[in-house]
Amino acid sequence: MEEAAISTSTSSAGTAEPGTEPAVQLEGITKRFPGVVANRDIRLSVRRGHVHAIVGENGAGKSTLMKILYGMQRPDEGEIRVNGAPVHFRTPADAIAAGIGMVHQHFMLADNLTVLENIILGSEPRRFGAGIDFAEARRRIKEISDAYGLGVTPDALVEDLGVGARQRVEILKVLYRGARILILDEPTAVLVPQEVDELFDNLRGLVREGLTIIFISHKLDEVLSVADAITVIRRGTTVASVLPKDVTARRLAELMVGSELPSPETRESTVTSDVALSVHGLTVRGDAGRPIVDGVSFDIHKGEVLGIAGVEGNGQAELVEAIMGMRPAEGVITLGGRDISAWSTLRRREGGIGYIPEDRHRHGLLLDAPLWENRILGHQTRKPNVKGPWIDRAGARADTQRIVEAYDVRTPGIDVIAAALSGGNQQKLIVGREMSGDPVVLIASHPTRGVDVGAQAAIWDHLRSARAAGLAVLLISADLDELIGLSDSLKVILRGRMVADVDPADVTPERLGSAMTGAGGDRDTPAPEQLGPAVTGAGEEA
Amino acid sequence: MSSSFTDRLLGKVRLGGLLALAAPLLAVVFAGVVTSIILALTGNPPLETLRLLLDYGAQSRTMVNIINLATTYYISALAVAIGFRMNLFNIGVDGQYRLAALVAAAVGGALVLPAPLHVGVTILVAVAVGGLWASIAGLLKVTRGVSEVISTIMLNAIATGLGAWLLTTDRLAVAVSGSNNIGTKPIPPSGQFPGFALIPGTQAKVFGFVVVAALLGVAYYVLFNRTRFGFDMRATGRSESAAVASGVSVKKMVLITMILSGAAAGLVGMPQLLGASYSYSLDFPTGLGFTGIAIALLGRNTPVGIAIGALLWSYLDNSSDILDLEGIPKEIVIIMQGTIVLSVIIAYELVHRYRMAAEQRRVSRQLSAESPSPPGSGPNSGPNFGPDPASDSASEEGAKA
Numbered sequence A: 001m002e003e004a005a006i007s008t009s010t011s012s013a014g015t016a017e018p019g020t021e022p023a024v025q026l027e028g029i030t031k032r033f034p035g036v037v038a039n040r041d042i043r044l045s046v047r048r049g050h051v052h053a054i055v056g057e058n059g060a061g062k063s064t065l066m067k068i069l070y071g072m073q074r075p076d077e078g079e080i081r082v083n084g085a086p087v088h089f090r091t092p093a094d095a096i097a098a099g100i101g102m103v104h105q106h107f108m109l110a111d112n113l114t115v116l117e118n119i120i121l122g123s124e125p126r127r128f129g130a131g132i133d134f135a136e137a138r139r140r141i142k143e144i145s146d147a148y149g150l151g152v153t154p155d156a157l158v159e160d161l162g163v164g165a166r167q168r169v170e171i172l173k174v175l176y177r178g179a180r181i182l183i184l185d186e187p188t189a190v191l192v193p194q195e196v197d198e199l200f201d202n203l204r205g206l207v208r209e210g211l212t213i214i215f216i217s218h219k220l221d222e223v224l225s226v227a228d229a230i231t232v233i234r235r236g237t238t239v240a241s242v243l244p245k246d247v248t249a250r251r252l253a254e255l256m257v258g259s260e261l262p263s264p265e266t267r268e269s270t271v272t273s274d275v276a277l278s279v280h281g282l283t284v285r286g287d288a289g290r291p292i293v294d295g296v297s298f299d300i301h302k303g304e305v306l307g308i309a310g311v312e313g314n315g316q317a318e319l320v321e322a323i324m325g326m327r328p329a330e331g332v333i334t335l336g337g338r339d340i341s342a343w344s345t346l347r348r349r350e351g352g353i354g355y356i357p358e359d360r361h362r363h364g365l366l367l368d369a370p371l372w373e374n375r376i377l378g379h380q381t382r383k384p385n386v387k388g389p390w391i392d393r394a395g396a397r398a399d400t401q402r403i404v405e406a407y408d409v410r411t412p413g414i415d416v417i418a419a420a421l422s423g424g425n426q427q428k429l430i431v432g433r434e435m436s437g438d439p440v441v442l443i444a445s446h447p448t449r450g451v452d453v454g455a456q457a458a459i460w461d462h463l464r465s466a467r468a469a470g471l472a473v474l475l476i477s478a479d480l481d482e483l484i485g486l487s488d489s490l491k492v493i494l495r496g497r498m499v500a501d502v503d504p505a506d507v508t509p510e511r512l513g514s515a516m517t518g519a520g521g522d523r524d525t526p527a528p529e530q531l532g533p534a535v536t537g538a539g540e541e542a
Numbered sequence B: 001m002s003s004s005f006t007d008r009l010l011g012k013v014r015l016g017g018l019l020a021l022a023a024p025l026l027a028v029v030f031a032g033v034v035t036s037i038i039l040a041l042t043g044n045p046p047l048e049t050l051r052l053l054l055d056y057g058a059q060s061r062t063m064v065n066i067i068n069l070a071t072t073y074y075i076s077a078l079a080v081a082i083g084f085r086m087n088l089f090n091i092g093v094d095g096q097y098r099l100a101a102l103v104a105a106a107v108g109g110a111l112v113l114p115a116p117l118h119v120g121v122t123i124l125v126a127v128a129v130g131g132l133w134a135s136i137a138g139l140l141k142v143t144r145g146v147s148e149v150i151s152t153i154m155l156n157a158i159a160t161g162l163g164a165w166l167l168t169t170d171r172l173a174v175a176v177s178g179s180n181n182i183g184t185k186p187i188p189p190s191g192q193f194p195g196f197a198l199i200p201g202t203q204a205k206v207f208g209f210v211v212v213a214a215l216l217g218v219a220y221y222v223l224f225n226r227t228r229f230g231f232d233m234r235a236t237g238r239s240e241s242a243a244v245a246s247g248v249s250v251k252k253m254v255l256i257t258m259i260l261s262g263a264a265a266g267l268v269g270m271p272q273l274l275g276a277s278y279s280y281s282l283d284f285p286t287g288l289g290f291t292g293i294a295i296a297l298l299g300r301n302t303p304v305g306i307a308i309g310a311l312l313w314s315y316l317d318n319s320s321d322i323l324d325l326e327g328i329p330k331e332i333v334i335i336m337q338g339t340i341v342l343s344v345i346i347a348y349e350l351v352h353r354y355r356m357a358a359e360q361r362r363v364s365r366q367l368s369a370e371s372p373s374p375p376g377s378g379p380n381s382g383p384n385f386g387p388d389p390a391s392d393s394a395s396e397e398g399a400k401a
Ligand SMILES: Nc1ncnc2c1ncn2[C@@H]1O[C@H](COP(=O)(O)OP(=O)(O)OP(=O)(O)O)[C@@H](O)[C@H]1O
Pocket: A033, A034, A036, A037, A038, A056, A057, A058, A059, A060, A061, A062, A063, A064, A065, A105, A410, A411, A419, A420, A421, A422, A423, A424, A425, A450, A451, A452, B001, B002
């Protein structure tokens, strides 16, 4: 095979075994957008049966490269080879036909359809060539879900799913279509470590069956532990291809951004005795009247960060939405001593609650609107965005510029639309916006989701200095290092209830992790218990 | 790319500079070509027909008629456009304005008040009736989730029935002398909106209401682009979930927008009622609400675009009579109007795509001028291929460009 001979001679790591031409080869890929070069002369070679990680700072061009491989975007220059053969994908359908599947950084599911409908959309099984064979689809979905422990319920409405569950639906969708090469763009951004381990155990199984996985992540430890090969992209071009055994997380970070690994440590306490936000007996009910958040109570003091640890889907999203007034709830919420339970979302925001939503595309941005209009969103009754009933364009634009600089949002300007920013840069803009105007309380769901290690450190710094100035933060995060490092106190949420108090000064991510899954504990009656420094769930002893 | 076709269709994505001019020009040329072909196919000389239309349109009297009808169209299209801004399709402008005009005519005919007050009260009644009628659709949507498209279509039918029931001699109507028509009691001079002779060479007066229409256009622009309320509206139109999270009460916005749209619709019949007929009779113009939908699309929801669209539409409507006289079927005008709407939609889409492609070409030209591709960035030759400072700084320049 001539093709194979050529490709092995150019591929990395000198793997010249016959018949093992790379699953994917990208040669000289270049892609330009107005005002930016997203990819410049990218070279990448992925071996079949490998887990290949792609790392790089926000806006480096990772998602763009993957969208090109998936046929969603056409490269301006360059060649793509799959299993040695040159391909020209015009649409994702072509890529799917070639056995490539992609799970996007931002979910691409239709909210108003069920999981089953979303999965079969575009590849519906037919019965006798006519009606859709739902029974067959349901059976296959169940089969895949069980085989890889994805825990997907076919008949749930996607709208009602949390981010983690959506992620699993996306993965199942790709598997359902029989992909042999899987692209996962930040699949673990909202998963807690156990879930990540589970996911990769499952993916390992796929790899043993000969599948190839390309995945993007900002969590460098995770990359080092699961990847067989790593490619680093910096400012649109490949700067290094390394093997995990040859590098450390620190070295990877240096390759990516040229800076050191940050630490979320905040040791000196700034907690005061003034209660900023108090939640008492908060209950949120689901459709069937079953409580999703069940009698949750806590106080957050000025200058305190209260972390909520929990596996995604245990009521965190509902808790946050209830506090923001976006979801009906029972119980009492007070802000600085005033009962705000009956307040509208707008009034709560005006009262000084900042909000970093877990799903930035659904709740945080107007994707088609320029950055400066996005600055106004959620702050449309306050300075510097408005003067009385009028929009203050000059004020809003100037302040957007300030945010872009202070939070290092990489963008050609404040007039580009939000959709043109990379995921991490969108996140930085939202964080910058919500930290503006001196909030009293910040509700932060995964505040550093999808941002690179450098930007993560910057966001932590901003949070720390705001906390020192008296900000009260409710922090929800799947990143346990972040959670432990930033929080002054920690609570564990499980099935809508606060099941444990944890001292962040004396807990390891591993122990916190097992407390979160309620491992070994009495699963049905997780009575709130005060756990001493020597944490935690009975899982340790079990 | 990132914007959707609907967003571009409803004018939510803007074109800048010359391109903003290119699109409508392209549309006019395209529509001209298609119409010429149709004329030629039906055995009518295209150029000759065009000349007829132009000559007729240039007459002073026709000009007055064009402006007057365009005033009505303009208000109707604005009413539709208000809803479009929030992805609300108010198909019910038609019913709203007819009902509003009927009630306002009855009230105006019954009142005895000094001049400015009389006019003001009549207009207020029309605005209130239009808004109220539209609020039914708004309430149904926010409380029951009924699509406004369905409910406004139904409400149009109900408005027709209600109008017929009200416009009988037992209730609001009186016989119109010298015909078998019936109408509301004529509005006395104190309640009429004076017109003015704008076009030299004719006694015919332009509706005074044209001033109100122009002010309405300005108000529309300011409301949407400069106010908090307009921002909330646009935000809701773009992403309902994000609007909710930002503190916008979407239900409130839907209701208010529907009422605003209906209130504007209430004004649609006023130029005719207060400036020409002074009475709502059986032959009061109908169907203006549907024309408004086409013109709102034509004008891409901008006040100036809608004004141009309204004038063009009115021009064609007015000149159809002359075609009839010359033995050319007047339906040709309807074909032209349809062609224009289609060409505008297509032309804008083409220009949008051209802009995206051109922007990318521009960037790549700038890049190749600034940073010739760095040599030696060959394929990765093995693990531990370190960062490449040369290509790094080059791409940085590129990114800043
Ligand atoms: N549709 C688009 N239009 C214009 N520019 C775009 C578009 N998509 C991406 N870009 C730009 O291309 C560059 C690379 O973006 P990309 O999304 O690939 O980054 P990324 O490496 O995935 O970053 P992140 O880690 O933040 O997700 C960014 O500068 C971004 O602003």
